[in-house]
Amino acid sequence: MPRTTYRFGDCRVDVSARELRRAGELVVLSPKVFDCLAYLIERHDRAVGRDELVASVWGKTEITDTLLGQTILKARRAVGDSADEQNAIRTIPRFGYAWVAPLTMEQTDAPPTSSEETPAGATRLPRRRLALAALVALVVGLAWWAGIRFAQHRxxxxxxxxxxxxxxxxxxxxxxxxxxxxxxxxxxxxxxxxxxxxxxxxxxxxxxxxxxxxxxxxxxxxxxxxxxxxxxxxxxxxxxxxxxxxxxxxxxxxxxxxxxxxxxxxxxxxxxxxxxxxxxxxxxxxxxANDPQGWADAKLLQRVEAAVLTDDLAGARRLLDSAPEALKQSAEYALRLAHVDFRAGEFEAADRRLRALLAQTSSESDPVLRARVLNGIGHAAIRLGHADAAKQVYGEAASLLQDRAEPDELGQAYMGRAIAAQVLGQDEESRAAYAKARVAFDIAGDALALARTEANEGMLEAARDRYAAAVGPLDRAAERFERFGTLNELAMASNVQIGAQLALLEPHAALAASDRAWPSRERLSNPRIRHALEINRALALEANGHRREAVALLEGVTTGADPAREKSVLASARVELARIALDSGQAGQAAELVLVALPTLIDGDDARGRAAAWLTGTRALRAAGRAKEAADQVARFADWARSSRQPAALRFAILAEAEQRAAQQGTAGPAGDASADYERALELASAGAVPADVVEVALSYGRHLIASGQTERATAVVGRVAQWAERDFGCALLQARLYSALGQRAAWEQALARARGSAGDREIPPDAALFNGGASSASL
Structure with missing residues (x-):
């Protein structure tokens, strides 16, 4: 089929071939830089909003403004443009970017291409009881460090x-x-x-x-x-x-x-x-001070600050370039210029400028100025991937700022140290630094920075499966974001908060967290953030018995998400639909949904999400009568989980192996190897101390024991999850099955009443709804 190439100046862009040629020579670009360039060129008839560009090119819920600025800077340089000239890519202040260079379009015949699609990149997929995490704590922390205050010392x-x-x-x-x-x-x-x-x-x-x-x-x-x-x-x-x-x-x-x-x-x-x-x-x-030139300099720097506050970095740079020579030699000028470099994504330039200033600034002559410079170096180091160096300079800055009446700058130092420690896996040190940052921002009266600190604290705990510790700071942060009207931050914090509450088997609290962000969903310009919120609300609705609403939301995501740019979002929605379909007896549909979604899911830092999806897939294949495929998937799942060395992946894989052995053995006779695997999975889940994980294993193991007539052992397993039966539908059903197998009618009736109280529009399965007077159920 025909394809379009674009010519402008001495450049030629072939979007289909992903090539930029300048003066006939191939220009090598990173994928994101080329994607930004191509997206703006193809929409040369209009301005492109910042959120639209991020969602289309990165396919993520959020990236830092500085990363976007750095990518735009590289795109400009690739075509001979600059931030000052803006002859090709123009910045639209407080909106986004527009392609302004005249274009000539040519139609050529495209060579045949393969229809096979490469799986997309990273996402955090919801598991059975956990919400889709819109972002991890590190990314959030960096995204919120968009500005650095370089005020004069006071x-x-x-x-x-x-x-x-x-x-x-x-x-x-x-x-x-x-x-x-x-x-x-x-x-x-x-x-x-x-x-x-x-x-x-x-x-x-x-x-x-x-x-x-x-x-x-x-x-x-x-x-x-x-x-x-x-x-x-x-x-x-x-x-x-x-x-x-x-x-x-x-x-x-x-x-x-x-x-x-x-x-x-x-x-x-x-x-x-x-x-x-x-x-x-x-x-x-x-x-x-009676200093006319000093006042003129202060006025120029105030105009620079106003330009930065409105994201007009080119205007800020022009003002700084117009400064008198004496001002250009000052520390304040160097700090402001480094700030502009940083906000534009020119981290190396900012680092070089700041290190030159650091060499001229001693801790004895001006400790506060040196601390500000060190904070700036730390910010650049974090973005350049040098967490060790960042942690060191932030530590020195914090030491210099002790008892200096600069709480906001001190908070920045502690926040930076916390993020660096988190990157390095030093969780306790990160927690301590976040706590100190919180105190500093509280003293400074910086409520927005305080909210961001608490959100980062909560996300750190959630990322380490410490959900009980996560919900407090996440709730406080979400409340502040709601007051400030910072909708993206509110939605992202709420997503993680919903997941934490569901992990703790607190469905009502999860729905309340969803309710806080839900009214603003239509005002979220980034479709990925909006769709993540819709998926998380569906999880909360399902946990509260509103299955039809949940399915409608998930199906809306699968039809509304862009299949080219939101593959991970689609995978998330499909896995949740698969879990619901399997629970509703539609095993074939569930299997197909998971098998389509699984290749998209990330292998590394979302081991929990991929493992939960894989577990659902193996169950669906067995229930659909595809035993050999199920066995093959279990083997692949187990190999991957052991190589990942992630605790959540390992316990889900062991659970999948237990279920596979139980299915191969049948329900008659002793449990044998299946019970050994079940015991190991239950041991690992209990050690992890995540209620949802314990329930995941206990529901499967308990039904297996009841079906095989091992009611004494089943009693011990079911007893582990009895504390959640009042608010968890699955736990209440498991109790009803056990009491039916034991012939305890009164206890069975009470358990069945609890299940009906939390069922909502979910159906009560026949093996729990019927009292069999002590005969073992044959249903698994």
């Missing part, structure tokens, strides 16, 4: 946020369009001035996250509730021929204080208004 008293902190809102600007930077630039300048006057102030990025609607009064209650601020500063700035008038209104407990200041310079007017507000609050404004 020795001020730090007061916890509860002690009368102020939140400064974005400025209402009445001026021509070229003054758009004033909205955030002056906001940050006012916040800095108030903070320098010993007034605790909520970090500006917290406020920006909460004030996304055009009308500020629509968000004032959210700012108060989310940040804990008791004072609100509502600023406005109006320009006319005589200069600028800055108006500040302080709102506190129903009372209002208003101050004004006028000056030809908007930042001078803002500073004067801030000083008058400090005086009204009974505080002493900080002294001013």
């Amino acid at each position: 020795e001020v008293e730090v007061v916890p946020v509860a002690a009368g902190a102020a939140a400064v809102l974005p400025v209402e600007v009445q001026a021509p369009a070229e003054w758009s930077w004033v909205r955030l630039g002056l906001m940050d300048a006012i916040a800095t001035r108030l903070r320098d006057g010993a007034q605790p102030v909520v970090p500006s990025d917290n406020v920006i996250a909460l004030t996304k609607t055009p009308r500020q009064d629509e968000r004032l209650p959210d700012v108060r509730a989310a940040t804990g601020a008791t004072l609100l500063v509502v600023p406005s700035a109006a320009w006319n021929r005589s200069g600028w008038t800055v108006h500040l209104e302080l709102q506190r407990d129903g009372s209002r204080i208003a101050v004004d200041a006028h000056d030809v310079d908007v930042l001078l007017a803002g500073r004067a208004a801030s000083d008058r507000l400090l005086t009204a609050l009974g505080k002493i404004p900080p002294p001013d």
